[in-house]
Amino acid sequence: MDFLGQLNPRQREAVEHTEGPLLILAGAGSGKTRVITYRIAHLIRNNHVPPSRLLAVTFTNKAAEEMRDRVAILLGGGSSPAPDGTLSLPWVSTFHSFAVRLLRREGGGLEALRQGFTARFSIYDEADQVAVLKAVYRQLGLDEKFLPYRSAAARISHAKNQGIAPEHYYGRSTNPQDEKLAVIYEQYEAALRRANALDFDDLLLEAVRLLRHDEQARARAVDRFHYLMVDEYQDTNRVQYDLVRLLTEPRRNLCVVGDEDQSIYGWRGADIRNILDFERDYPGATLIRLEQNYRSTKNILDAAGQVVSHNLERKGKELWTTAGPGSKILLYRGEDAENEALFIAACIEKHLRQNPSERAAVLYRTNFQSRQIEEALRRYGRSYLLVGGLSFYQRAEVKDLLAYLKAAVSPQDSYSLLRIINTPARGIGKSTVELIARHTGETGLSLWASLEDLLARGSLAARSHAALAGFQSLMKDLRAHLGSGPLHQALVWLLDTTGYRKMLEQEGTIESQGRLENIDELVNAAADAGARGETVEEFLDHAALVADTDDLDEAAQVTLLTLHMAKGLEFSLVIMAGMEEGLFPHSRSADTASGLEEERRLCYVGMTRAQKQLVLTLARSRRRFGGGELEPGRPSRFLREVPARLLEEVSPFGVQLEEGVDLYTERHEVQEIARHHTFTGKTYNSVENIAEFFAARGIPTPAAAARRTAAEAPARAQVTPIRGPTPKAAGGFRAGARVHHPKYGTGTVLRKEGEGDDAKLTVSFPYHGIKKLIQKYATLRQE
DNA sequence: TTCGGGGCATTTTTT
DNA sequence: ATGCCCCGAA
Numbered sequence: 124m125d126f127l128g129q130l131n132p133r134q135r136e137a138v139e140h141t142e143g144p145l146l147i148l149a150g151a152g153s154g155k156t157r158v159i160t161y162r163i164a165h166l167i168r169n170n171h172v173p174p175s176r177l178l179a180v181t182f183t184n185k186a187a188e189e190m191r192d193r194v195a196i197l198l199g200g201g202s203s204p205a206p207d208g209t210l211s212l213p214w215v216s217t218f219h220s221f222a223v224r225l226l227r228r229e230g231g232g233l234e235a236l237r238q239g240f241t242a243r244f245s246i247y248d249e250a251d252q253v254a255v256l257k258a259v260y261r262q263l264g265l266d267e268k269f270l271p272y273r274s275a276a277a278r279i280s281h282a283k284n285q286g287i288a289p290e291h292y293y294g295r296s297t298n299p300q301d302e303k304l305a306v307i308y309e310q311y312e313a314a315l316r317r318a319n320a321l322d323f324d325d326l327l328l329e330a331v332r333l334l335r336h337d338e339q340a341r342a343r344a345v346d347r348f349h350y351l352m353v354d355e356y357q358d359t360n361r362v363q364y365d366l367v368r369l370l371t372e373p374r375r376n377l378c379v380v381g382d383e384d385q386s387i388y389g390w391r392g393a394d395i396r397n398i399l400d401f402e403r404d405y406p407g408a409t410l411i412r413l414e415q416n417y418r419s420t421k422n423i424l425d426a427a428g429q430v431v432s433h434n435l436e437r438k439g440k441e442l443w444t445t446a447g448p449g450s451k452i453l454l455y456r457g458e459d460a461e462n463e464a465l466f467i468a469a470c471i472e473k474h475l476r477q478n479p480s481e482r483a484a485v486l487y488r489t490n491f492q493s494r495q496i497e498e499a500l501r502r503y504g505r506s507y508l509l510v511g512g513l514s515f516y517q518r519a520e521v522k523d524l525l526a527y528l529k530a531a532v533s534p535q536d537s538y539s540l541l542r543i544i545n546t547p548a549r550g551i552g553k554s555t556v557e558l559i560a561r562h563t564g565e566t567g568l569s570l571w572a573s574l575e576d577l578l579a580r581g582s583l584a585a586r587s588h589a590a591l592a593g594f595q596s597l598m599k600d601l602r603a604h605l606g607s608g609p610l611h612q613a614l615v616w617l618l619d620t621t622g623y624r625k626m627l628e629q630e631g632t633i634e635s636q637g638r639l640e641n642i643d644e645l646v647n648a649a650a651d652a653g654a655r656g657e658t659v660e661e662f663l664d665h666a667a668l669v670a671d672t673d674d675l676d677e678a679a680q681v682t683l684l685t686l687h688m689a690k691g692l693e694f695s696l697v698i699m700a701g702m703e704e705g706l707f708p709h710s711r712s713a714d715t716a717s718g719l720e721e722e723r724r725l726c727y728v729g730m731t732r733a734q735k736q737l738v739l740t741l742a743r744s745r746r747r748f749g750g751g752e753l754e755p756g757r758p759s760r761f762l763r764e765v766p767a768r769l770l771e772e773v774s775p776f777g778v779q780l781e782e783g784v785d786l787y788t789e790r791h792e793v794q795e796i797a798r799h800h801t802f803t804g805k806t807y808n809s810v811e812n813i814a815e816f817f818a819a820r821g822i823p824t825p826a827a828a829a830r831r832t833a834a835e836a837p838a839r840a841q842v843t844p845i846r847g848p849t850p851k852a853a854g855g856f857r858a859g860a861r862v863h864h865p866k867y868g869t870g871t872v873l874r875k876e877g878e879g880d881d882a883k884l885t886v887s888f889p890y891h892g893i894k895k896l897i898q899k900y901a902t903l904r905q906e
Numbered sequence: 907t908t909c910g911g912g913g914c915a916t917t918t919t920t921t
Numbered sequence: 922a923t924g925c926c927c928c929g930a931a
Contacts, residue, residue, distance in 0.1 A: 182920040219921045552907045
């Protein structure tokens with residue numbers, strides 16, 4: 124098959140340019156993934172480069188998976204199978220999982236480089252970081268009033284991403300807060316080191332360190348990868364830049380693909396200069412612009428292009444298309460957020476009725492905006508997929524079990540140990556933990572070693588001694604189980620022995636029911652991992668590096684998500700909500716020129732997601748917080764940057780259902796429809812997704828390909844399971860009643876506790892699961 | 907040690 | 922309006 128014939132001239136040029144540095148500026152919708160995958164296929168098939176000599180790096184597992192699948196399909200027939208008969212494929216991975224594999228593999232080098240580190244390090248996510256920072260704050264006598272943990276974590280992360288060490292941070296601090304933060308930073312680093320843990324930033328930093336200081340390790344890496352490709356290059360930070368540099372010197376067969384106009388992660392440390400200065404950093408680099416857009420209508424492209432042309436920090440690209448102008452961009456201004464939301468729902472309804480096979484998305488700047496839009500969609504009985512919220516691996520019960528495993532695998536991992544030392548409650552309370560922590564501080568031992576030391580001394584009160592001794596033998600037994608049998612059996616044993624399962628069962632609530640299902644799913648995932656031959660460590664790595672958005676269901680007809688999460692996706696109809704000053708551009712970004720430019724790029728990203736129809740909406744006034752005042756808003760400056768000739772203002776009656784009912788009188792009828800509507804599509808965080816979170820991503824399977832095809836099939840119906848205690852009948856919202864909640868929509872009352880205003884209701888909502896509500900506070904309506 | 911009530915802040919978040 | 926953190930009572 125001559126796959127090069129399927130490319131346009133520019134794309135083909137990019138694919139065939141294989142030697143030396145290459146920068147591909149790929150505008151939105153210009154076939155970027157196509158170019159990367161074809162380029163890989165070209166190198167392998169036509170230039171006979173062994174697949175193992177190629178490395179492609181992406182930012183998300185999802186992108187990596189997609190790329191792998193597409194390369195596999197391209198190579199499908201003719202590439203050379205490996206001796207064992209499997210298809211040999213290049214290494215496609217995220218920056219982070221690449222770093223982890225490198226560090227685990229080159230563990231010896233790492234240990235030599237860094238005192239006290241072992242290749243068995245734990246990976247700490249944001250929740251773990253906060254736990255570490257809490258301890259550091261306490262040690263320094265600070266509290267969150269100084270700086271919220273999350274902000275401190277963000278600032279430390281930012282410093283790390285720029286390669287600024289704590290001492291350096293201290294040196295350049297100009298105010299007392301920064302000085303203190305430098306100390307926090309230093310203590311945080313020390314705490315991680317003691318715990319033999321690396322945070323996400325460290326994974327990259329340590330990989331860079333290793334390659335810099337361990338000549339042999341670098342030689343091995345450079346020798347292995349002759350061709351490197353980096354996707355979304357505009358989102359790389361300084362450390363990723365260094366990593367790429369180390370991997371490509373001196374061969375310099377580096378191909379980076381990106382779009383400076385889609386750089387929207389500056390606040391996370393991404394450095395737009397990496398892409399702007401590529402030609403300077405890699406002299407002799409070839410620059411190829413992909414400007415033909417295959418996604419959107421001309422009107423949409425022109426509008427987006429006009430907006431982003433107001434930016435100065437760009438190389439400049441002009442997207443063009445052979446498509447026709449298409450519809451104008453609709454602009455709607457509602458009285459308030461509720462009215463805006465109703466318009467959005469009506470607009471989606473109209474579009475999908477006319478185009479039943481198409482997909483629509485509502486994009487917004489901040490997550491709280493989804494609430495009213497959800498409510499409006501529910502009124503129309505329209506199912507949707509809300510992207511955001513807690514992912515599976517971030518859930519408390521899953522994190523607990525993983526913490527048991529981490530603590531067992533790495534005795535130094537004090538923060539994982541801390542998490543589960545008294546979960547379920549086993550009589551090791553706050554004061555006992557503090558006692559051990561103090562001992563840790565005095566001796567410099569890890570929490571676990573300190574615990575053992577205290578037990579050996581026998582100086583503890585009988586009660587705590589017994590509790591701690593019990594815990595000690597529990598962990599020893601867990602280690603033994605992990606060493607002797609399959610992982611999932613160890614987990615089952617753990618759940619029984621600790622009484623974790625019992626704890627949830629005894630709770631007897633609907634929430635606990637869900638948690639039980641989650642832990643069962645984790646056990647299944649462990650069994651699958653075991654069947655694939657994964658070790659505990661690999662299982663834990665996988666769990667740490669998998670992200671929730673990886674499983675974004677593309678089959679959903681209506682998707683609600685933030686502008687940030689929309690990058691890389693496309694929808695027939697795109698509605699951008701909340702086009703108001705202060706909201707978008709967001710007030711916190713509006714005071715610097717670079718912040719404003721990033722907001723503008725975000726606007727560009729949002730607009731270019733639309734294939735056929737783009738709709739911009741705003742509200743004349745909206746409430747800032749729940750109970751706040753209605754505050755008037757001003758239209759976003761981005762609206763003015765769209766040429767007026769491309770815009771069409773629509774009244775609330777401009778977009779209507781065919782029946783001719785208007786938005787205001789219609790509500791009650793619509794509610795009636797909604798009541799009978801069956802929700803379809805799987806919930807973003809539903810249990811059935813969990814297995815997929817842990818599914819192997821290494822080798823594309825027929826099942827994976829089938830799943831892709833199946834994405835076009837209608838989503839299966841989901842029935843919210845109702846289990847748990849038998850509902851008691853009572854007045855008002857009694858069990859079994861259908862109620863409506865402003866945020867969660869329509870749900871079923873499962874249980875009622877107490878009477879009158881103080882009654883507590885347990886309600887099951889599709890998409891949101893089980894919520895406990897106080898009748899007095901929750902604005903519930905009887906359906 | 908553990909549970910429940912009142913105070914407080916609430917942008918975005920690839921790994 | 923809500924979620925989460927800390928403090929006081931059982």
